[in-house]
Amino acid sequence: MQRLFEFTDFLEKEGIAPTFHKIETAGTEPEVIINGKKVLMFSSNNYLGLALHPKVIAKAKEALEKHGLGPGGSRFLCGNIDILDELDKETAELVGTEDAVTLPTGYMANVAVFKAIMDPIIGIFPYRKGEGVIFSDEFNHGSIVDGCRLSYAEKVIFRHNDLSDLEKKLKRSSLRRHKMIVTEGVFSPWGEFAPLPEILELAKKYNAVFMVDDAHGVGAVGKTGGGAVEHFGLRGQVDIVMGSFDKALGGMGGFLASGKKLAEHLRVAARPNILSSAVSGVLAGGLIEAIKICRSEEGIKLRSQLSANADYLRKNFNALGFKIVGNGEVPVTPVFIGEESKSIRLADRLLEYGIYSPSFRWPAVPKGESRIRITPMATHKKEHLDALLHAFGKVKEEFKL
Ligand SMILES: *Cc1c(COP(=O)(O)O)cnc(C)c1O
Numbered sequence: 001m002q003r004l005f006e007f008t009d010f011l012e013k014e015g016i017a018p019t020f021h022k023i024e025t026a027g028t029e030p031e032v033i034i035n036g037k038k039v040l041m042f043s044s045n046n047y048l049g050l051a052l053h054p055k056v057i058a059k060a061k062e063a064l065e066k067h068g069l070g071p072g073g074s075r076f077l078c079g080n081i082d083i084l085d086e087l088d089k090e091t092a093e094l095v096g097t098e099d100a101v102t103l104p105t106g107y108m109a110n111v112a113v114f115k116a117i118m119d120p121i122i123g124i125f126p127y128r129k130g131e132g133v134i135f136s137d138e139f140n141h142g143s144i145v146d147g148c149r150l151s152y153a154e155k156v157i158f159r160h161n162d163l164s165d166l167e168k169k170l171k172r173s174s175l176r177r178h179k180m181i182v183t184e185g186v187f188s189p190w191g192e193f194a195p196l197p198e199i200l201e202l203a204k205k206y207n208a209v210f211m212v213d214d215a216h217g218v219g220a221v222g223k224t225g226g227g228a229v230e231h232f233g234l235r236g237q238v239d240i241v242m243g244s245f246d247k248a249l250g251g252m253g254g255f256l257a258s259g260k261k262l263a264e265h266l267r268v269a270a271r272p273n274i275l276s277s278a279v280s281g282v283l284a285g286g287l288i289e290a291i292k293i294c295r296s297e298e299g300i301k302l303r304s305q306l307s308a309n310a311d312y313l314r315k316n317f318n319a320l321g322f323k324i325v326g327n328g329e330v331p332v333t334p335v336f337i338g339e340e341s342k343s344i345r346l347a348d349r350l351l352e353y354g355i356y357s358p359s360f361r362w363p364a365v366p367k368g369e370s371r372i373r374i375t376p377m378a379t380h381k382k383e384h385l386d387a388l389l390h391a392f393g394k395v396k397e398e399f400k401l
Pocket of ligand 1: 105106107108110141143184188213214215216243244245246252253254
């Protein structure tokens with residue numbers, strides 16, 4: 001039994017054990033209750049405030065009445081309720097592809113996709129083991145790491161956003177028959193975009209399938225919320241856009257958006273689409289409405305409020321002398337702290353000052369590079385932002401930052 005607990009003991013000893021704070025109200029609002037006390041939420045991915053949007057709630061309720069709580073099975077069996085076709089279609093339109101396959105989480109989408117593309121038998125090209133290789137940015141999300149492991153393909157890591165390193169590695173593998181490049185569109189812990197146009201060029205040059213995980217970009221950036229791909233004017237040009245519904249769209253779930261033919265393949269080759277339950281009708285109802293709002297004039301206004309809030313924070317964090325990670329082109333605002341235990345103590349202190357934004361740290365980012373990742377929302381008011389900055393001013397002195 002002893003061995004089983006070594007990991008938790010280790011975390012405890014290092015002072016980096018996570019605290020699972022209980023949030024006693026909707027956790028997606030700017031103001032939440034923790035331990036009976038009102039605090040400001042600066043860690044939620046509900047960028048546009050859609051999680052509690054009255055129209056989204058109304059549509060979800062309608063779908064709940066019609067479909068009940070769950071779908072009753074996978075889409076392969078009996079879970080292929082009509083509302084999911086509508087969700088697939090709305091999702092494809094949002095990110096500018098012909099089609100999309102929606103799944104209950106983004107994690108699942110990533111766990112599914114690499115095997116579906118690169119597996120020697122069910123992948124898009126039948127080939128022998130050892131011929132497939134995936135090029136993955138060193139800072140890609142853990143769900144990409146897990147997905148690659150299941151694929152039977154070799155993984156080659158390239159340095160973060162480093163085009164010459166990527167090209168060097170592509171060249172080295174030029175005799176490999178099947179290649180795939182994967183990057184995130186928006187790297188949320190680093191507050192920056194990937195250079196998608198240049199990576200797309202490399203993907204074409206070296207004949208690689210190109211996938212963008214745009215979990216943090218979809219809904220939050222791009223004129224109509226189409227994400228990083230829209231931001232760079234690349235709608236319809238990337239082979240696969242993966243995304244999550246639980247960030248800017250305020251719900252939960254994930255998707256793989258692509259051309260028609262590839263989507264047909266993914267419907268049968270993405271194993272969670274066959275082996276796991278479909279997205280529930282209630283969720284789909286709410287998400288369809290959330291996507292509609294996201295693409296509308298209202299969505300455009302919400303995004304401009306979001307980026308105004310982010311700009312205000314960056315400007316003032318800089319004025320306070322904090323080191324902000326990233327170039328400021330995306331809404332997330334990661335404040336660099338460094339050592340894990342320090343950022344944990346700092347987050348605890350922030351909570352005492354009424355600010356909720358837990359330490360964002362290993363294994364989500366490399367050891368020694370922990371940060372407080374501030375996620376502004378369109379629903380934050382100026383007084384919320386000022387209260388955040390005021391609290392940071394205090395911890396700066398106390399922690400001698
Ligand atoms: C959140 C996230 C995921 C996982 O999405 P879920 O829908 O939360 O499972 C995958 N990739 C990236 C980059 C993410 O930020």
